[in-house]
Amino acid sequence: MPKATRQAFGEALAELAASRPQVVVLDADLSKSTMTSLFGKKFPERRFQFGIAEANMIGAAAGLALCGKVPVVSSFACFLVGRLETIRVCAAYNRTNVKLVGTHAGLGIGDDGASQMGLEDLGALRSLPNLSILQPADELETRQMTEWMLDHDGPVYLRLTRQKTADVHGPDYRFKLGAADTVYEPPPGAPLQATLFASGGTVGEAVKAARALMDRGFRARAVNCGSLVPFDEEAVVRAAQDSARLVTLEDHHVNGGLGSAVCEAAARRACAVPVLRLGATEFGESGTAEELYEKRGLSWSHAAEACLRNLA
Amino acid sequence: MSVDELKTLARGLRVDIVRMIEAAGSGHPGGSLSVVDILAALYTRVLRHRPEEPGWPERDRFLLSKGHACPALYAVLAHCGYFPKEKLSTLRRLDSPLQGHPDRLRLPGVEASTGSLGLGLSIGIGMALAAKLDKKGFHTWCVLGDGEMQEGQVWEAAMAAPQLKLGNLSMIADLNGGQIDGPVAEVMDLEPLSDKLKAFRWDVRVIDGHDFKQILDALEWAAAAKDRPAAILAKTVKGKGVSFMEGVIDWHGKAPNKDEADRAVREIESA
Numbered sequence: 001m002p003k004a005t006r007q008a009f010g011e012a013l014a015e016l017a018a019s020r021p022q023v024v025v026l027d028a029d030l031s032k033s034t035m036t037s038l039f040g041k042k043f044p045e046r047r048f049q050f051g052i053a054e055a056n057m058i059g060a061a062a063g064l065a066l067c068g069k070v071p072v073v074s075s076f077a078c079f080l081v082g083r084l085e086t087i088r089v090c091a092a093y094n095r096t097n098v099k100l101v102g103t104h105a106g107l108g109i110g111d112d113g114a115s116q117m118g119l120e121d122l123g124a125l126r127s128l129p130n131l132s133i134l135q136p137a138d139e140l141e142t143r144q145m146t147e148w149m150l151d152h153d154g155p156v157y158l159r160l161t162r163q164k165t166a167d168v169h170g171p172d173y174r175f176k177l178g179a180a181d182t183v184y185e186p187p188p189g190a191p192l193q194a195t196l197f198a199s200g201g202t203v204g205e206a207v208k209a210a211r212a213l214m215d216r217g218f219r220a221r222a223v224n225c226g227s228l229v230p231f232d233e234e235a236v237v238r239a240a241q242d243s244a245r246l247v248t249l250e251d252h253h254v255n256g257g258l259g260s261a262v263c264e265a266a267a268r269r270a271c272a273v274p275v276l277r278l279g280a281t282e283f284g285e286s287g288t289a290e291e292l293y294e295k296r297g298l299s300w301s302h303a304a305e306a307c308l309r310n311l312a
Numbered sequence: 313m314s315v316d317e318l319k320t321l322a323r324g325l326r327v328d329i330v331r332m333i334e335a336a337g338s339g340h341p342g343g344s345l346s347v348v349d350i351l352a353a354l355y356t357r358v359l360r361h362r363p364e365e366p367g368w369p370e371r372d373r374f375l376l377s378k379g380h381a382c383p384a385l386y387a388v389l390a391h392c393g394y395f396p397k398e399k400l401s402t403l404r405r406l407d408s409p410l411q412g413h414p415d416r417l418r419l420p421g422v423e424a425s426t427g428s429l430g431l432g433l434s435i436g437i438g439m440a441l442a443a444k445l446d447k448k449g450f451h452t453w454c455v456l457g458d459g460e461m462q463e464g465q466v467w468e469a470a471m472a473a474p475q476l477k478l479g480n481l482s483m484i485a486d487l488n489g490g491q492i493d494g495p496v497a498e499v500m501d502l503e504p505l506s507d508k509l510k511a512f513r514w515d516v517r518v519i520d521g522h523d524f525k526q527i528l529d530a531l532e533w534a535a536a537a538k539d540r541p542a543a544i545l546a547k548t549v550k551g552k553g554v555s556f557m558e559g560v561i562d563w564h565g566k567a568p569n570k571d572e573a574d575r576a577v578r579e580i581e582s583a
């Protein structure tokens with residue numbers, strides 16, 4: 001069933017915290033949006049409200065972590081990464097066990113417009129050593145990542161959607177740090193037209209694009225990159241070997257996020273393959289999520305078109 | 313514009329706010345309705361501006377630091393003639409100049425794009441400094457939310473403005489007592505706010521933010537400030553004018569449906 005990954009996170013957190021007494025939650029006046037309110041209702045004594053003061057919240061989380069707690073801080077992705085210096089020193093450089101959860105990522109939030117859309121968080125945070133970065137595509141993956149995050153010793157950034165996302169994983173799926181997974185594979189046969197790499201809210205679009213291409217006789221694979229740091233370089237190398245091109249599809253600026261990660265991997269491993277990066281190139285704006293994905297070239301139909309575009 | 317005319321205007325603006333947000337299907341009625349009386353008085357009685365020439369260099373500058381309350385700003389700007397009133401119904405639509413949070417590059421009359429809380433007063437300091445450098449007489453006004461004042465940067469700005477002797481900068485705090493996770497006093501109390509700002513060397517006046525006489529007096533007082541910035545602490549009601557929204561946290565960021573909007577408009581018009 002389609003579910004917002006922030007919702008799946010809030011439910012999983014409230015559940016998993018029951019057996020993890022060291023988990024505490026810090027809020028910045030958005031607990032009803034980030035869904036940590038579910039934890040707050042269940043464990044009011046382990047929940048701290050900081051008000052609209054994200055930097056202080058992140059700093060305090062570092063202190064809690066240095067005393068053995070597992071602090072989970074959440075806000076919109078844009079407001080967390082707005083406190084980059086605090087994250088850089090208090091979470092990453094100190095390598096504290098702080099869990100940063102950025103929700104409402106990307107154009108997918110719709111109407112609220114540019115100022116509320118985190119489109120640069122991955123670019124900023126991917127350059128911080130010590131920080132693991134995860135972005136789940138659906139409910140199942142969100143639950144597994146949430147559990148991994150709580151049990152991992154070190155700072156983590158979890159990037160979540162406001163909007164519902166379709167299930168792309170079967171019940172047997174097991175999240176593995178640093179591993180990408182194939183969510184659509186054409187039947188064996190000729191080399192592939194393209195491999196589509198997606199993450200978070202765009203994975204469903206990538207699957208749709210690959211299916212639509214198959215219906216028209218074109219073969220494309222869709223790969224989910226839930227683990228952004230560390231990143232699955234081998235998945236890029238493999239795709240470069242059997243696909244005519246790589247296409248990245250992300251609800252983030254094309255610089256600094258998934259598209260960059262794929263290009264970096266391809267360059268490092270000297271893969272001679274064209275990479276088309278689909279994603280934001282400007283600040284966001286108001287509109288419905290569907291309208292914005294269409295206008296900014298993030299919809300499945302744009303992704304399918306990119307797989308067929310003449311590259312000459 | 314007389315106080316009675318202002319009251320009539322504010323009723324119309326409240327109707328605009330409710331209808332815009334209803335049409336958009338999302339938005340922030342609570343904090344728009346609490347601040348609209350202040351904006352109505354400021355734009356029609358105090359601000360020196362030219363709607364037909366939004367870039368007029370001598371204009372007073374207005375910053376809506378709590379950008380989510382932009383339906384109030386849009387309604388006032390339309391009333392002043394910055395754009396045709398029909399545009400109001402395009403709030404939050406794709407390609408509309410009326411973005412979900414104010415965007416200066418899309419809508420003439422918006423001095424600064426806002427929406428991330430806590431930034432406006434700092435921008436105001438820059439504008440006030442520029443006015444001094446250029447020996448210009450314009451005044452800079454900045455409206456903040458009380459929840460917004462929990463941001464650390466607001467207090468960095470609050471420290472700086474008196475140090476820089478910015479009598480040409482005024483802050484107006486919309487103290488409606490509500491934010492998203494609950495009442496401000498419970499989420500992170502600001503009190504004693506007046507004492508805090510005085511300790512930061514601001515001149516402070518506390519008013520009823522829905523009483524036009526008090527609003528106008530305070531705005532004139534702040535506009536006449538010399539070497540110290542003035543802070544107007546306006547006690548307001550979140551959702552003011554719509555009984556079922558007044559003081560109800562849930563109406564911070566929720567659109568009324570058709571029925572609710574009709575009820576709200578009837579109430580506003582018969583007030």
Ligand SMILES: Cc1ncc(C[n+]2csc(CCOP(=O)(O)OP(=O)(O)O)c2C)c(N)n1
Binds near residue numbers: 458
């Ligand atoms: C930096 C930042 N953090 C969080 C938010 C999300 N947010 C939007 S409105 C709001 C509550 C604002 O409360 P207040 O300033 O009192 O506004 P009002 O009650 O007047 O609407 C929050 C937390 C934001 N816009 N910016």
